Amino acid sequence: MNYLVSIIIPVYKTEKYIEACLQSALAQTIAEYDSSQTIEIIVVDDGSPDQSIERIQPFLFSHPNVRLLRQENSGQSAARNHAITVAQGEYLYFLDSDDLLPHNAIEALYQLAKQTGSEVIIAQSKAFNKNRSWFIEDHAEVASSAFRQVNFNDQPILVKTTPPWAKLYKTEMIRQHAIRFPEGIGLAEDWIFVLHALSQANHISTTPDITYLYRGRNDVDNLSCTQQVNHKVFHDLMQVYQLTKKFSLPAEHQRLAKYFIIKSLLHRLLKLAKSCSLDTALPTYQVLATFLKIETKSEDWAVLSEHAKLVLDLLSHDLYLAAHHAAQHRYKMAWLTGTGNVLPATLFSRYQTTYKHTRFLPLKRIKKRVQSSLTLSAWRIKYQFAKILAGLYPKNGKIILIGERLGKTANDTSYHFFKHCQEDDSTQAQYFYTIQRHAPTRKKIHSYRNIVDYGSLKHFILFHRASAYVFSDNMRDIFRQWKRVHAEHAHKKKIFLQHGIFALNRAKGYYDRHSMEQRGERPDCFVVSSEFEKTLVCNQFDFQEEEVVVTGLSRFDNLPTTRSQPSGAILMLFTWREWLEKMSPEAFEQSDYCQKIVELIHHPMLRQMHAQHGLKITLCLHHKMAQYVQHLPIIENVRIVSMSDSDIQHHIIQADLMITDYSSAAFDMLYQNKPVIFYWFDHQAFFAKRGGPLIHPTQDMHDSIAYHCENALNLVQEAIQHQFNITQIQRAWAQEFFSHKDQNHSQRIKNKLQQLL
Incomplete structure (x- = not known):
């Protein structure tokens, strides 16, 4: 049977994640057909010693489009190459066995491939762990450019999209040009596959659609290859750089390729310095120093931080002791002057300046810790005292506490909602607005009742007494130390007004359901302006439909619906x-x-x-x-x-x-x-x-x-x-x-809040 897409999943020691991975792949559809008719899933057992294959077996019996290939442990590249040779899909898609596919990921890629005819399609990806989610900058830059049918040699930033996932490849093109993953290399080898495919593709198209969820994990007994730090990792990265040269990349492409390798080496170098002694790290430092002297120039490091540039400069001058300690932000002039080497004056001057600036840092850190500890102790006393006082008040009526921008402004959606509630005679609950005493825009609300100084004792008491919180950015709008106390107030209702329509900015994953939940901020009601925006929020931020309400933004109430004569x-x-x-x-x-x-x-x-x-x-x-x-x-x-x-x-x-x-x-x-x-x-x-x-x-x-x-x-x-x-x-x-164009946006929000209470 010929499929539209083959999803290739190499498996090695991922028993904790493989079931969720397969379920996300099986949930994919293309053109309203289920995955069994359009999508082939090839699982490659790379000699996994754990229970991964036992977890996979039930899927083989219940889903005929799931295939299992087995091989002795030969590495992820060999597993992927094995699957490429037998894949029956028109396109190939690579999925790691600890990662996930979001809803409609494959269809978005396939439809763009058919629309453009591009042999490689690149999409957006999102990383996540148990605490938060985020976007990977280089991937986001390429995907968000929304290229259509571009040539690889004309777009240097395509070099930045290094992993093979979140991409769709034309199978015929991959086989015709014998594009395979280099075997025997454990890190960044998949980038060589990507570069080869991009360089051979007829053209490339990209989309900001999120089609991949990368799991950032830190299993102590099973680190992913991207988290390992040993001599082979550095050797692999330098070998990968040599492999990039076979593509005869244009100058800017090669510069970006070199920069990627330098960043990757530096990231692991800083980890290495912190995790082992100089004697253990010395062989790696020596190999790195040779690589830096032969393959790079100081201009290649220009955009790195001053700290990073200093570490690399020390290493390239064989100052291993100074580099080892500098990587850990430790400096002594003796480590530099005791080597007997003749140093460039600029390097000596930079090191000396850094030494002078950092010599008292330990004392400054101690002072800061003491001050923070005293401030935190005072806050805790105030918080507990306010809690006692709040308990003395009679529990009659509902209190809603409203704020925006950490109490600094009265300008945005929270302000407009509060203004409406104060001017509405039918209001039964008590609405309070918290704002800093000297905030410039406080004058806009000085005539209203229930204005509370942000951070005051009264603010603390109302925070304890409130039944609901209304915020426009994050819960620190309501209470600065929300992170420390959110579990105690988790039962209270939260209304997220947002401070502008979500369309042009994902805000680094800050407002997706998972991230807000981890901060204790997941709202009971996420306010949006239209059914279209609701679809965006549900699909891309993972909110449930019942959690998102189409009321329009409160600040739209004051906007005129008819235009006046233009004044220029x-x-x-x-x-x-x-x-x-x-x-x-x-x-x-x-x-x-x-x-x-x-x-x-x-x-x-x-x-x-x-x-x-x-x-x-x-x-x-x-x-x-x-x-x-x-x-x-x-x-x-x-x-x-x-x-x-x-x-x-x-x-x-x-x-x-x-x-x-x-x-x-x-x-x-x-x-x-x-x-x-x-x-x-x-x-x-x-x-x-x-x-x-x-x-x-x-x-x-x-x-x-x-x-x-x-x-x-x-x-x-x-x-x-x-x-x-x-x-x-x-x-x-x-x-x-815009689903509504009237002056009732705040009233609709208020009605929803009253339903929740």
């Missing part, structure tokens, strides 16, 4: 980049993020349009950017405000056009049928960090996205010419996100 107001609103945090002002000024914003507001095209049309331009800065405001040039006719101390919604209502990157505030504009220009000057890096979008932007939003400043300003010019009317294409895809 343009609002620029850019989201923050977490990799900019703790950056010096000088470094921030040189960052691509700052440079792109400055280029936009300073561009001659924008100034010309302002002169011709009398534009009113407002640049609204993220609250974390406030410390860098003075480093932005003062541009005449561009008003700069901060979202931490201004009414964002007022600016959104006044604006005729928004220029943003990935802000969910774009949907507040689209709700009003106002045009939005998405200026994605760093989309690959951003999506790599955040896990990519939930939708397919290049399909749904193609007329709204600009990747260069001039393109963005051309779209501004078009908007002006069309009197700031939204395009039909943008209006059509935006409407999927």
Whole structure:
């Protein structure tokens, strides 16, 4: 029988996981057919000594499309190669026996393969463990690019997608070019298979759909190959680098390949230094030093941290003692000067500077621990005292505690919901809003009752007395030490209002059901704006349908549903980049993020349009950017405000056009049928960090996205010419996100909360 897809699963010592793995594979469907008709599952027993095969046997009897191949223990590569020779599927898919497939994973890949004709399809993957889930940056960057029919040599970032999983391969292409996994290598050997397949494919397409769930495990008695640290691991990585050379990669591809190997070696080098003595590690250090001197230059390490660069530099100069201790953040000038080697002045200076900066770190750490201990003790006393006081109050009526952004603002969905509850005379429960005493936006709610200082004794008492919590970001909006006390309050209802429609940002897996559950934050009610967004949240964040409620966002209540006469107001609103945090002002000024914003507001095209049309331009800065405001040039006719101390919604209502990157505030504009220009000057890096979008932007939003400043300003010019009317294409895809357009969003949320109570 010929199948559409063959799923290949090598098995070795995964008895704890193989059943769940097989169940996830058998749950796959393609074009409404069940897996028995379309998907072949080939399990390869690589001489597994545990009970894995016994766990597999029942599947063989009940599912005719599950096949078992057996071999003596020869390694994962040999097992995969064995399966490739007998696979009957039109396409191949590789699944590790401790990992899982999400719902509809194979169908998403297969449909894209048929649409594009690409011989390799690459998708998004998500990692998870018992505590959290996250996205792997390099994989996310490639998948989120949503390439269509691209050539490998034209896209260097394809080198970054190293594992064979979360990919679909045309079987005929694999066999025609004799593409196989190198045997005898235990780590990163599958990357060679991937590079070979990518280089031979007619073209490649990628998708942000999540089609693989990678289990991050740390079984003490059965470490995965990616967690092992021994001499062979380093030898394997260096051998893999040599194998990459056979593909004659373009220069940028080879640079990225080298960087991947350097990062992998460094990661394990730091582990090695902490886990064994210098004498044990010395043979490995010597081999590494030779590799670094022959195959790399210091420029290859330029983007690494200062600590990493110093360790590699010491190693490449045969300073094994200093490198061994530097890897553990320990420094002594004697380890450097006692070698008798002639050192480059720059290396000596960097080591000396690091030594001076770190010599008192142990004392500073002790001081910090003492201060933290005292602060925690004071908090515990206050918490327990508040608990006693809370018990003295009569238990009449329900108390709902509301907060946002760690008590720093009254701007977003929590504020708008509280405002509605305070103005609604039919309210029976008591709604309290907690906010820091000196928060700039507190003035917006000073006339309302039930305002509580965040962190005060009254706040602690109300936290104990509350029947429900309403938050827009995380439960620290309600109580800063939530992590320490969540188990005690797990029985209370939690309403997650979110602070913007989920479409362009997976937020690094922060809001998926598993991650929120591990933080004790899984909501009883996850508020969304439409049935379409509900489907996204259920499919991609793994929430159950009954946990997600379509009410619309509370802040939409204040948005007008009819447009006023355009006044030429343009609002620029850019989201923050977490990799900019703790950056010096000088470094921030040189960052691509700052440079792109400055280029936009300073561009001659924008100034010309302002002169011709009398534009009113407002640049609204993220609250974390406030410390860098003075480093932005003062541009005449561009008003700069901060979202931490201004009414964002007022600016959104006044604006005729928004220029943003990935802000969910774009949907507040689209709700009003106002045009939005998405200026994605760093989309690959951003999506790599955040896990990519939930939708397919290049399909749904193609007329709204600009990747260069001039393109963005051309779209501004078009908007002006069309009197700031939204395009039909943008209006059509935006409407999927709004099931309600009225002033009753908060009331629907309130009704749902009352049902829960």
